[in-house]
Amino acid sequence: MRFPDLNDITDAGSRLLERASGRVLETDVRLGVTGLRRAGKTMFVTALVDNLLKAQRLPFLDVVASGRYQAARLRPQPDADVPRFDVERHLASLTGPLADWPEPTRGIGQLRLSIRYRPAKALKRMVQSVSTLNLDIVDYPGEWLLDLPLLRQSFTEWSSLTLEMAARPPRDALSASWRGWLATIDPAAPAEEEAARRGASLYTDYLHACRRSDTLLSLIQPGRFIEPGDMENAPLLTFCPLPGDKRGRGSLWELMEDRYESYKTKVVRRFFAEHFARLDRQIVLIDVLGALNAGPDGMADMKRSLELSLDPFRHGSSRWFDWLFGSRIDRVLFAATKADHIAAHQHASLRHLLDRMIADARNRMRYEGANVETMAIAALKCTETVVTQHEGRQLRCVRGVPIGRDRPTVLFPGEIPEDADAFPPGVERPYNFLSFRPPADIAGDSRGLPHIRLDQALQFLLGDYLE
Ligand SMILES: Nc1nc2c(ncn2[C@@H]2O[C@H](COP(=O)(O)OP(=O)(O)O)[C@@H](O)[C@H]2O)c(=O)[nH]1
Ligand SMILES: [Mg+2]
Numbered sequence: 014m015r016f017p018d019l020n021d022i023t024d025a026g027s028r029l030l031e032r033a034s035g036r037v038l039e040t041d042v043r044l045g046v047t048g049l050r051r052a053g054k055t056m057f058v059t060a061l062v063d064n065l066l067k068a069q070r071l072p073f074l075d076v077v078a079s080g081r082y083q084a085a086r087l088r089p090q091p092d093a094d095v096p097r098f099d100v101e102r103h104l105a106s107l108t109g110p111l112a113d114w115p116e117p118t119r120g121i122g123q124l125r126l127s128i129r130y131r132p133a134k135a136l137k138r139m140v141q142s143v144s145t146l147n148l149d150i151v152d153y154p155g156e157w158l159l160d161l162p163l164l165r166q167s168f169t170e171w172s173s174l175t176l177e178m179a180a181r182p183p184r185d186a187l188s189a190s191w192r193g194w195l196a197t198i199d200p201a202a203p204a205e206e207e208a209a210r211r212g213a214s215l216y217t218d219y220l221h222a223c224r225r226s227d228t229l230l231s232l233i234q235p236g237r238f239i240e241p242g243d244m245e246n247a248p249l250l251t252f253c254p255l256p257g258d259k260r261g262r263g264s265l266w267e268l269m270e271d272r273y274e275s276y277k278t279k280v281v282r283r284f285f286a287e288h289f290a291r292l293d294r295q296i297v298l299i300d301v302l303g304a305l306n307a308g309p310d311g312m313a314d315m316k317r318s319l320e321l322s323l324d325p326f327r328h329g330s331s332r333w334f335d336w337l338f339g340s341r342i343d344r345v346l347f348a349a350t351k352a353d354h355i356a357a358h359q360h361a362s363l364r365h366l367l368d369r370m371i372a373d374a375r376n377r378m379r380y381e382g383a384n385v386e387t388m389a390i391a392a393l394k395c396t397e398t399v400v401t402q403h404e405g406r407q408l409r410c411v412r413g414v415p416i417g418r419d420r421p422t423v424l425f426p427g428e429i430p431e432d433a434d435a436f437p438p439g440v441e442r443p444y445n446f447l448s449f450r451p452p453a454d455i456a457g458d459s460r461g462l463p464h465i466r467l468d469q470a471l472q473f474l475l476g477d478y479l480e
Contacts, residue, residue, distance in 0.1 A: 047152070050239075054118075055117070055118050056114070070462075073466070074476070076480075088126070129143055130144055146479060156237075158236075163277055168273040190218070200266035201265075209251050220238050224239060228314070231304070237250055300351060301350075326340065346474055347371055353391035354448070396413030
């Protein structure tokens with residue numbers, strides 16, 4: 014069967030034709046890809062698209078393994094108002110002469126890929142010989158996901174939780190100027206725009222400091238303060254948590270509370286309705302190795318933010334909750350990214366560690382809603398596992414080109430701990446997983462970008478759609 018070409022026939026037109034002829038049944042599925050900054054979203058989407066287009070490295074994707082996969086094509090996305098995910102540019106930098114990582118992206122990006130396959134089920138096959146799955150991939154900042162739980166918190170509740178956390182190490186030092194400013198103001202005093210701006214700006218500096226700090230703190234709210242998307246400098250972002258409870262009319266406290274509530278309605282709820290509620294499947298990418306590098310504080314903070322990220326998937330726990338988080342997402346994959354930083358025999362431990370990090374939240378939602386899975390993956394495999402001898406012992410190491418070097422180097426990255434709390438005592442930063450450069454030879458390989466378990470991730474996320 015000929016795959017319609019965009020140049021000779023329009024998308025809508027081709028669909029009508031095919032539907033009329035009754036040969037092709039189309040299904041749409043929306044896959045959300047999220048994770049905090051630098052978790053690996055851009056790389057994941059790029060590798061996913063490249064591998065689905067070429068379908069040469071997906072042995073664990075059932076539709077490919079069983080020979081039913083036909084082809085995939087990029088198509089115009091249905092939401093014209095959302096920026097397109099620029100997969101061509103990202104692929105160009107990976108496969109260009111410099112073989113460089115894609116440039117960092119901000120905000121939301123979307124892409125549609127149509128997959129043609131032969132149905133596995135006899136009944137479906139009798140109705141039509143070929144099916145089409147329109148896969149809409151939506152890449153959005155994990156910082157926005159962390160905003161959804163705000164919908165359930167009043168300004169007073171959110172303020173007191175945030176202030177409490179900011180006053181404890183390791184955040185106390187980073188929040189010192191903001192908290193210093195809070196001590197000089199009276200929330201009950203008449204509202205002044207100048208004060209609101211000053212507070213918001215100091216609070217934003219504090220959030221940026223959290224992300225930049227060596228401990229890589231992940232729990233950041235509100236997300237738009239550091240990932241504003243199209244809201245850069247919007248007055249809606251001019252607030253910050255304040256101590257105390259409800260204050261009088263016209264007070265600074267009331268002004269901030271109003272803005273917090275508008276943020277919830279105009280930003281969080283809008284994101285929820287326009288994007289999140291329309292997703293069918295979700296993958297949450299987590300740089301667990303980066304958090305291990307950051308030490309116990311970074312790990313503890315990441316665990317908290319992972320628990321919060323799971324909140325929006327807990328449908329069914331109560332009626333109002335249903336209404337609030339009426340998402341239709343029924344499968345969520347939490348994936349530890351950059352697994353190629355460690356030797357292959359450690360991948361199971363990496364996954365286990367991630368499992369432990371989300372265990373509590375997962376147990377709470379077990380029978381209620383989404384099917385939650387964990388995996389250790391690499392969207393782009395930059396290393397090989399090699400065995401070396403060290404003092405008569407066999408060591409499994411990784412071989413790749415670390416960032417900042419030109420030649421392949423053999424490194425022993427160390428062992429992944431059993432538990433997030435199980436940091437070796439007495440050493441402040443026991444882990445140092447290095448970052449690697451993309452392999453230099455991928456341009457010459459037409460089989461698609463090399464990866465680790467990308468196909469297994471796809472099987473969990475989309476396998477049933479491709480039956
Ligand atoms: N070794 C390795 N590094 C990765 C992988 N994915 C991402 N990275 C690294 O993480 C950085 C951030 O990835 P990116 O996809 O831009 O993250 P985003 O901010 O979530 O979109 C990249 O520049 C790479 O250095 C991977 O699969 N393997
Ligand atoms: Mg990105």
